[in-house]
Amino acid sequence: MHKGSCLCGAVRITVSGNLPKPNACHCRACRKQTGHYGASVDVPRSSLSVENEDMVRWYQSSDKVRRGFCCACGSTLFWDPVHHDWTAIAMGAFDGSTGTSLSMHIFVSEKGDYYEIADGLPQNSR
Numbered sequence: 127m128h129k130g131s132c133l134c135g136a137v138r139i140t141v142s143g144n145l146p147k148p149n150a151c152h153c154r155a156c157r158k159q160t161g162h163y164g165a166s167v168d169v170p171r172s173s174l175s176v177e178n179e180d181m182v183r184w185y186q187s188s189d190k191v192r193r194g195f196c197c198a199c200g201s202t203l204f205w206d207p208v209h210h211d212w213t214a215i216a217m218g219a220f221d222g223s224t225g226t227s228l229s230m231h232i233f234v235s236e237k238g239d240y241y242e243i244a245d246g247l248p249q250n251s252r
């Protein structure tokens with residue numbers, strides 16, 4: 127079981143079971159939303175519970191995806207593909223050890239020019 131929250135603590139999450147490996151997304155939208163790049167883990171909706179979900183605001187960033195953030199503190203929390211039964215949770219939301227590690231970098235073709243990716247993990251252009 128893994129617990130987490132937004133910065134102000136209004137939105138709290140619990141994920142049951144182990145976390146799969148997250149990925150780091152360097153696409154334009156994740157960079158804009160997070161301020162750097164996004165690291166998130168895909169979990170089945172059935173294993174995610176959200177307290178104070180009414181504090182989550184959704185930004186529809188494309189036809190198929192909405193992005194959830196706390197309306198009080200602005201923390202990036204969810205990347206939600208509306209036609210699927212899973213949700214990506216921002217790794218920064220988790221408290222304590224996660225017991226997992228990044229699997230790969232995606233959308234590196236859109237990464238910023240002010241940093242290098244030097245961790246040796248696979249990189250996908252998309």
Ligand SMILES: [Zn+2]
Binds near residue numbers: 132133135197199200
């Ligand atoms: Zn908050």
